[in-house]
Amino acid sequence: MNNDIKIALLGNPNSGKTSVFNFLTGTNQIVANYPGVTVEKKEGFFNYNGYNINVIDLPGIYSFTAYSLDERVVQQYILNEKPDFLINVIDAGNLERNLYLTVQLIELGIPFIIDLNMYDMLEERKTRVDLEKFKEIFKTEIITTIGNKGTGIDDLKKAIIEFSLRKQNPGKINIRYNERILSSKRKIEDFLAENLDSGISVSTDWLSLKLLERDPYQMDYIASISKDSKKFADYMENLHNEFFSLYHERPEIAVANARYAFIAGAYHSFASSSGELEMTISDKIDHVVTHSALGVVILFIVLFTAYKLVFDLGEYPSELIQKAFNLIGDMIPRIISNDFLQSLIKDGVIAGMGGVLGFVPIIFLMFVFIAILEDSGYMARIAFLFDSLLRKFGLHGSSIISIIISGGITGGCAVPGVLATRIMRSDKERLATIAILPFFSCGAKLPVYAVIISAFFENQRALILIILTVLSWIIALSASLLIRKTILKGPSETFVIELPSYHIPTFRSVMQRTWLRTWMYIKKAGTIILLINIILWFLMRYPDLGKDRKEYYNSMRNNVSHVDEIKKLDNLEAQERLENSIAGRIGKFMVHAGRYIGSDFRMNIALIGGLAAKELILSTLSTAYSLGETDDESSIAEVFKDPMNGWNRLKAFSVLIFIMLYAPCFATLIIILKETGLRWMLFTFAYTTTIAYIISLMVYQGGLLLKSIF
Amino acid sequence: MRPNHASANNEFNKPLIPLSELKEGDLFIIREFRGCNRFAYRLISMGLYAGVPLIVMKKSFSGRMIIKSGVNSIGLGCGEISKIWVEKI
Numbered sequence: 001m002n003n004d005i006k007i008a009l010l011g012n013p014n015s016g017k018t019s020v021f022n023f024l025t026g027t028n029q030i031v032a033n034y035p036g037v038t039v040e041k042k043e044g045f046f047n048y049n050g051y052n053i054n055v056i057d058l059p060g061i062y063s064f065t066a067y068s069l070d071e072r073v074v075q076q077y078i079l080n081e082k083p084d085f086l087i088n089v090i091d092a093g094n095l096e097r098n099l100y101l102t103v104q105l106i107e108l109g110i111p112f113i114i115d116l117n118m119y120d121m122l123e124e125r126k127t128r129v130d131l132e133k134f135k136e137i138f139k140t141e142i143i144t145t146i147g148n149k150g151t152g153i154d155d156l157k158k159a160i161i162e163f164s165l166r167k168q169n170p171g172k173i174n175i176r177y178n179e180r181i182l183s184s185k186r187k188i189e190d191f192l193a194e195n196l197d198s199g200i201s202v203s204t205d206w207l208s209l210k211l212l213e214r215d216p217y218q219m220d221y222i223a224s225i226s227k228d229s230k231k232f233a234d235y236m237e238n239l240h241n242e243f244f245s246l247y248h249e250r251p252e253i254a255v256a257n258a259r260y261a262f263i264a265g266a267y268h269s270f271a272s273s274s275g276e277l278e279m280t281i282s283d284k285i286d287h288v289v290t291h292s293a294l295g296v297v298i299l300f301i302v303l304f305t306a307y308k309l310v311f312d313l314g315e316y317p318s319e320l321i322q323k324a325f326n327l328i329g330d331m332i333p334r335i336i337s338n339d340f341l342q343s344l345i346k347d348g349v350i351a352g353m354g355g356v357l358g359f360v361p362i363i364f365l366m367f368v369f370i371a372i373l374e375d376s377g378y379m380a381r382i383a384f385l386f387d388s389l390l391r392k393f394g395l396h397g398s399s400i401i402s403i404i405i406s407g408g409i410t411g412g413c414a415v416p417g418v419l420a421t422r423i424m425r426s427d428k429e430r431l432a433t434i435a436i437l438p439f440f441s442c443g444a445k446l447p448v449y450a451v452i453i454s455a456f457f458e459n460q461r462a463l464i465l466i467i468l469t470v471l472s473w474i475i476a477l478s479a480s481l482l483i484r485k486t487i488l489k490g491p492s493e494t495f496v497i498e499l500p501s502y503h504i505p506t507f508r509s510v511m512q513r514t515w516l517r518t519w520m521y522i523k524k525a526g527t528i529i530l531l532i533n534i535i536l537w538f539l540m541r542y543p544d545l546g547k548d549r550k551e552y553y554n555s556m557r558n559n560v561s562h563v564d565e566i567k568k569l570d571n572l573e574a575q576e577r578l579e580n581s582i583a584g585r586i587g588k589f590m591v592h593a594g595r596y597i598g599s600d601f602r603m604n605i606a607l608i609g610g611l612a613a614k615e616l617i618l619s620t621l622s623t624a625y626s627l628g629e630t631d632d633e634s635s636i637a638e639v640f641k642d643p644m645n646g647w648n649r650l651k652a653f654s655v656l657i658f659i660m661l662y663a664p665c666f667a668t669l670i671i672i673l674k675e676t677g678l679r680w681m682l683f684t685f686a687y688t689t690t691i692a693y694i695i696s697l698m699v700y701q702g703g704l705l706l707k708s709i710f
Numbered sequence: 711m712r713p714n715h716a717s718a719n720n721e722f723n724k725p726l727i728p729l730s731e732l733k734e735g736d737l738f739i740i741r742e743f744r745g746c747n748r749f750a751y752r753l754i755s756m757g758l759y760a761g762v763p764l765i766v767m768k769k770s771f772s773g774r775m776i777i778k779s780g781v782n783s784i785g786l787g788c789g790e791i792s793k794i795w796v797e798k799i
């Protein structure tokens with residue numbers, strides 16, 4: 001006996017599918033992507049009465065016609081992977097709309113169970129449902145559940161086993177399309193019978209309907225197996241035009257209307273509702289939170305509070321993790337005596353792991369915050385509120401969340417910011433959003449700003465910070481506009497968004513989402529960031545100083561006795577080693593390019609160090625100025641102030657802008673690589689640095705020009 | 711140019727106006743979708759099909775709207791609302 005059952009959950013967005021999936025599978029979940037696309041594929045397992053059930057949580061869709069990426073993914077999955085049957089999760093409080101998808105499952109002829117979820121909402125929405133009648137009309141099993149509480153999940157599990165034992169084929173249900181649709185369908189079927197090269201794997205009845213709806217996936221499929229694909233395309237074009245000129249209605253709209261006519265008939269025979277357009281609590285909240293002015297203020301308060309909480313609460317455990325890794329690192333010399341291995345493990349591996357894991361508390365909290373926004377229904381309002389503004393720059397309303405997380409106000413982190421773009425459906429808008437996130441001031445850039453500001457702009461601290469923030473927004477939005485008008489050209493996604501009723505998020509659902517996403521970050525980022533860190537460590541350390549130089553420092557150390565003097569020598573040796581390393585040589589090599597923006601070779605080396613993590617700019621700079629490995633802000637500020645080192649306000653401001661805008665750190669680049677691919681990562685690296693250079697060049701050279709005039 | 715209307719029913723001879731002309735609180739029925747068919751299809755699959763009574767819940771300065779049918783609240787961008795032709799009820 002085969003005890004394996006393969007099922008998939010299918011339903012509208014916000015029908016409670018994920019909640020049902022979480023209760024069915026608990027922690028036995030794997031998240032991956034569907035092949036070649038960024039749509040998340042969630043798979044889970046559970047055992048029940050000796051059966052092993054594999055469940056896929058398909059992306060939420062409104063229709064089975066493959067117009068959008070999600071719809072295409074769902075159609076592909078169901079047609080190619082052939083699950084044993086589907087669980088159609090339906091929001092009981094919004095039956096008519098949800099049944100639109102159900103009707104399309106009937107058309108497809110795939111067996112399914114209906115999970116009438118949000119059963120608790122029926123009462124609130126003054127709807128009564130006669131379940132027996134409902135079952136009779138849809139000729140299948142119907143289970144009622146309350147997804148956020150887990151009520152009815154056991155019944156659903158039982159029903160899954162029973163349904164699989166019965167191997168139930170869907171009962172024949174007549175959707176009753178009108179004669180216009182039926183005659184066009186017949187024409188398509190006749191055409192297919194004569195013009196295909198090979199047999200088709202789906203029923204012609206269903207296929208002809210999809211072709212009538214101009215389903216792109218099926219149109220492509222048939223074109224690929226047609227004897228003459230051009231003839232097929234022309235035939236379909238003529239058929240659609242003929243339909244429209246005869247009936248003044250597009251065939252896909254006619255089919256959709258026929259489905260709703262069927263639903264309306266069915267609905268009235270098994271359900272009744274007050275049918276009034278009432279002002280619900282959600283509507284009242286919406287009135288305030290979607291207000292053009294008040295809504296924005298509320299949003300900023302919410303985002304700012306959440307972001308403060310994320311970074312304030314996350315900072316401490318983050319530091320703790322970093323400290324723990326530093327401690328482990330400090331123990332290494334006691335265990336390993338070999339110089340090379342010691343440095344590799346301490347500065348490369350352990351510091352790298354500290355870097356990856358140090359982010360985890362902040363990323364975890366950020367995901368908690370996003371899950372709360374998603375679960376409560378507020379996320380959709382945010383997108384609605386910001387869409388018209390951000391759309392002017394080729395972005396999407398929900399880009400605002402990633403921007404704020406990445407430091408749009410100040411002090412965020414682009415790593416979780418990039419991950420937060422996952423909620424965006426349009427690839428072009430998502431890529432554009434990702435590309436501009438490095439321009440914002442992440443938390444690691446702030447200490448660098450602080451040093452430069454305290455050295456040169458002590459009395460204009462606030463003004464400089466405001467200028468930097470405004471500048472980052474102007475440059476980010478202009479860059480996005482440019483990208484969307486050139487390499488990511490194309491119309492903005494039409495903005496139509498469902499505003500689901502507000503829900504109080506449940507702890508379980510928030511934690512489950514958060515944990516899965518955090519774990520994905522650890523797995524994805526961990527390995528590669530670690531590797532890059534080791535490479536960077538190598539670049540900043542090798543080639544090592546020659547034997548004679550080492551001996552020179554050793555003999556010098558033997559000649560002095562004071563601890564301070566020994567330390568001074570250590571620092572000098574470190575400085576020389578850094579200058580001699582590959583990174584140091586690159587820094588010197590770039591001295592000409594750097595000169596035009598006011599940078600010197602030491603700052604160049606620090607900027608290379610900053611690629612590993614922006615906080616390394618300070619410690620690399622201090623090594624380059626032979627201060628030892630410190631990020632003590634006041635001593636580095638002193639170095640800047642020292643006229644011997646050749647810094648001035650103009651140079652400092654220009655470099656400040658460069659630091660704000662140039663390539664993101666490797667952690668961000670790796671996340672971009674993982675989320676979008678190599679090309680976009682390289683592009684982001686190159687164009688942010690180019691823009692940084694151009695702007696700094698304009699500032700520095702402009703400043704010099706003004707100086708020479710006045 | 712070929713008309714590209716995705717109309718539901720043209721036998722009604724009442725005046726049609728773009729949704730953008732309605733005010734908050736106005737009740738209406740969608741009669742036609744003009745412009746991209748995909749857009750029309752998406753709205754329909756979200757429950758906004760022709761003939762369903764709707765209400766304008768919110769209209770912002772920039773022209774965005776929230777419309778509602780039954781329990782379905784849908785937010786529309788300003789570009790979209792001028793493509794929906796409706797009949798006031």
Ligand SMILES: Nc1nc2c(ncn2[C@@H]2O[C@H](COP(=O)(O)OP(=O)(O)O)[C@@H](O)[C@H]2O)c(=O)[nH]1
Nearest residue numbers: 013014015016017018019118146147148375503
């Ligand atoms: N009242 C109520 N809320 C539910 C029910 N099922 C899920 N929810 C909530 O509805 C929201 C959307 O649920 P989710 O599972 O994310 O929906 P999905 O978009 O279909 O995956 C969340 O806030 C859930 O906590 C239910 O049966 N009753």
